[in-house]
Amino acid sequence: MRWGFIFAVALAGCAPHDEGRKLVSLQAEIFPDGQPADTRTDLLRILDWTARNADMSDAPEFDQLTVSMLRERSALEMYAHAYRPNVAGGYCSVTAVFSAMVFREFGFDALNIDFGAVEGSMTHVTTVVFNPFGQRQFYILDPTFNFHVERPDATWAPLNEILARAPVRIVERPTMRDQLWPLGRPVPAAYGNCEPGPGLLVCTHPNDSLERFMSTHARELDALGLDPTPSALFDLLRLRVYSITGGSAEARAALQELLAAHDVPLGPS
Numbered sequence: 001m002r003w004g005f006i007f008a009v010a011l012a013g014c015a016p017h018d019e020g021r022k023l024v025s026l027q028a029e030i031f032p033d034g035q036p037a038d039t040r041t042d043l044l045r046i047l048d049w050t051a052r053n054a055d056m057s058d059a060p061e062f063d064q065l066t067v068s069m070l071r072e073r074s075a076l077e078m079y080a081h082a083y084r085p086n087v088a089g090g091y092c093s094v095t096a097v098f099s100a101m102v103f104r105e106f107g108f109d110a111l112n113i114d115f116g117a118v119e120g121s122m123t124h125v126t127t128v129v130f131n132p133f134g135q136r137q138f139y140i141l142d143p144t145f146n147f148h149v150e151r152p153d154a155t156w157a158p159l160n161e162i163l164a165r166a167p168v169r170i171v172e173r174p175t176m177r178d179q180l181w182p183l184g185r186p187v188p189a190a191y192g193n194c195e196p197g198p199g200l201l202v203c204t205h206p207n208d209s210l211e212r213f214m215s216t217h218a219r220e221l222d223a224l225g226l227d228p229t230p231s232a233l234f235d236l237l238r239l240r241v242y243s244i245t246g247g248s249a250e251a252r253a254a255l256q257e258l259l260a261a262h263d264v265p266l267g268p269s
Helices: 026-030 039-053 060-072 075-083 092-105 159-163 210-216 218-223 232-239 249-261
Strands: 109-117 122-130 138-140 147-150 169-172 176-182 194-196 200-206 241-245
Touching (some): 026 039, 026 092, 039 147, 122 232, 159 232, 241 249
Antiparallel strands (some): 109 241, 147 169
């Protein structure tokens, strides 16, 4: 299966409570009181906002609609015309693409990486930001599970340390988000608090924790020789990266070099 992949302003869905409020800019939406000077705070505020406001869906038709809208719209337009009115949402891939678009709006060099094991039906798309602190490092900021990665001393762990199996921990923040589902179909058991939307159901509930998600896919992970724990995400990352999209040419080249240095295959298997 395809699975999708912050300072929380509120544990609530993005609609319908604010339908009448005029959208001015992403700056006003994410930093209504002004943008802090601290880069880490900026990054987490953007990640939290994206994780709350990017609707998700396991319905292929909604994912395909979202993909087509992402090709034609800016990040603000996607929020205004897709996510805020609850008309589109998709898998981790579209959520990660939207997240990278938002990061780039604020001057961060953000890319998406698609990785895992297609043969084991365990792949994920996440967002990484290049060189935010001037050290030419990559940092995972995952909007699907709303997490970043830290060292044991609580400083941020760059991607090269994750690939090298250095001790790290995943820091998740619980997030309420809207999950879309077609009318007239049995609603998945994991969905809850569903209400009719514009020709669909809008189900607002907490996003899945990475630990819970991995445990529900224990069989697929076992077939790959992996334990059903959050760290299995990084094991999947080390197996293969299928594509790198978005970001600057410099960032893509640096990421390719980093993967090669850690013997991570790049491209189709």
